[in-house]
Amino acid sequence: MSETFAIPQIKQVQVKQAQPNLQFLRVIPGILLLAAIGYAGKLLEQNVGKYAKSHHWIFPNIEYVLWAILLGLAISNTVGVPAIFRAGVATYEFWLKIGIVLLGARFLLGDVLKLGGVSLALVAIEITGAIAFMTLLGRLFHLKPKLTTLLAVGSAVCGVSAIIATQGAIDADEEDSSFAIAAILALGALALFTFPLIGHALHLSDHAYGLWAGLAVDNTAEASAAGALYSDAAGKLAVLAKTTRNAMIGFVVLAYAIYWASQGQAKTVKNKAAFLWQKFPKFVLGFLLISVLATYHFFSKDQVTALANLSRWAFLFTFAGVGLRTNFREMRKQGLRPFAVGAIGEVVIAVFTLGLVIGAQKIWGW
Amino acid sequence: MTTTDATLDKKSDKSSSKKISWDTWAVLAAFVAALLIRFGVVKHIPW
Numbered sequence: 001m002s003e004t005f006a007i008p009q010i011k012q013v014q015v016k017q018a019q020p021n022l023q024f025l026r027v028i029p030g031i032l033l034l035a036a037i038g039y040a041g042k043l044l045e046q047n048v049g050k051y052a053k054s055h056h057w058i059f060p061n062i063e064y065v066l067w068a069i070l071l072g073l074a075i076s077n078t079v080g081v082p083a084i085f086r087a088g089v090a091t092y093e094f095w096l097k098i099g100i101v102l103l104g105a106r107f108l109l110g111d112v113l114k115l116g117g118v119s120l121a122l123v124a125i126e127i128t129g130a131i132a133f134m135t136l137l138g139r140l141f142h143l144k145p146k147l148t149t150l151l152a153v154g155s156a157v158c159g160v161s162a163i164i165a166t167q168g169a170i171d172a173d174e175e176d177s178s179f180a181i182a183a184i185l186a187l188g189a190l191a192l193f194t195f196p197l198i199g200h201a202l203h204l205s206d207h208a209y210g211l212w213a214g215l216a217v218d219n220t221a222e223a224s225a226a227g228a229l230y231s232d233a234a235g236k237l238a239v240l241a242k243t244t245r246n247a248m249i250g251f252v253v254l255a256y257a258i259y260w261a262s263q264g265q266a267k268t269v270k271n272k273a274a275f276l277w278q279k280f281p282k283f284v285l286g287f288l289l290i291s292v293l294a295t296y297h298f299f300s301k302d303q304v305t306a307l308a309n310l311s312r313w314a315f316l317f318t319f320a321g322v323g324l325r326t327n328f329r330e331m332r333k334q335g336l337r338p339f340a341v342g343a344i345g346e347v348v349i350a351v352f353t354l355g356l357v358i359g360a361q362k363i364w365g366w
Numbered sequence: 367m368t369t370t371d372a373t374l375d376k377k378s379d380k381s382s383s384k385k386i387s388w389d390t391w392a393v394l395a396a397f398v399a400a401l402l403i404r405f406g407v408v409k410h411i412p413w
Contacts (some may be wrong), residue, residue, distance in 0.1 A: 007395065012404045094388055094392050094395075095387070095390070095392075097388075097389060097392035097393070097396075098399070100400065101392065101393055101396035101397070102396050105400070130375055130391075187380040205388070280391055282390045282392075282393050283389055283391045283392055283393055283396075285393070286392075286393035286396055286397065289397075290396070290397075290400060293400075298404065299400075299403070299404055302410075303403050303404055305411075305413075306403045306410060306411040307400060307403055307407075307413040309412065310399055310403070311413045312413055313380070313411070313413075330385045
């Protein structure tokens with residue numbers, strides 16, 4: 001995963017530029033904003049439904065996830081995010097990873113191995129199919145080869161983080177990575193609203209829907225949100241499937257780095273094991289370790305509940321960040337062709353993975 | 367991502383190989399929280 005917080009729409013998010021002792025201070029306003037929006041989302045979930053019911057209005061039950069995203073979107077796309085908040089808002093990925101690690105307490109190791117095994121098989125098929133299709137699409141649309149590589153990695157594996165990791169490994173242009181990131185984020189934002197609707201229309205089980213969201217939505221934050229928007233159980237499964245996908249990032253980036261080095265257009269990878277370790281998302285290991293500890297009763301039942309609640313709070317910050325960093329006006333500026341390639345690719349990948357999940361659902365009878 | 371962002375990301379990618387990544391910090395923070403809960407320093411997290 002990336003080691004920096006990348007937010008294309010919110011300019012100049014560089015915590016690193018400040019002195020180390022000032023970095024902490026710079027992120028506080030934004031973190032407080034994430035907390036305020038997340039908590040407001042939670043309050044709205046609790047109170048809007050009650051208010052509507054008391055006034056005999058028909059109003060859909062909107063969960064805190066959607067409220068937090070909508071509030072963030074409203075701010076980002078109207079008044080914008082003031083500079084003082086940007087560094088802190090950019091920490092949303094940090095909270096996401098904390099949330100995922102802590103979520104490990106809600107999975108017993110046996111479940112992780114069983115579901116992870118199924119996910120791994122589906123992920124392998126998804127990654128192969130997505131890379132092949134996106135590469136073909138890039139050629140058809142005459143995109144630059146490295147931009148095609150970035151879009152293929154972004155849609156096959158892990159969204160923004162994968163694109164940033166690949167950009168460094170294959171010496172791609174910064175402009176190309178901007179295009180690819182904008183396309184992946186725009187499509188992720190669309191998935192947030194379309195996936196739950198499709199899932200409900202097809203009457204997918206929580207299990208099937210969660211796996212589908214984890215396989216088809218590219219960025220980890222959006223995949224987690226798309227799952228949680230369906231149900232709590234679907235959210236758990238979406239995170240597990242997406243985490244399995246994230247675990248593949250090093251291998252895919254390494255393969256591309258070797259390919260572009262063989263073409264004389266990137267640096268040769270000298271130590272492949274070190275390269276894999278550097279690119280490997282460490283939170284996957286944290287998730288597994290917490291799951292092992294929970295399996296062997298290191299935590300009591302009440303403590304598992306506390307960890308799960310803490311995980312929910314961390315996700316709440318993330319969902320607020322997803323809304324705040326999504327600016328449709330900025331996305332439109334990035335150009336149509338990469339977006340078109342991304343959009344066609346995403347639709348095909350979504351249909352393909354939906355077929356995979358429905359097939360797996362029939363085999364395993366979820 | 368702006369060009370400046372990407373440039374800085376690239377620079378920081380090179381320099382960050384020696385530093386602890388944000389990814390690792392997130393794992394450490396999660397484990398500290400888990401240990402605080404495990405050893406009873408934090409007893410209850412409301413939702």
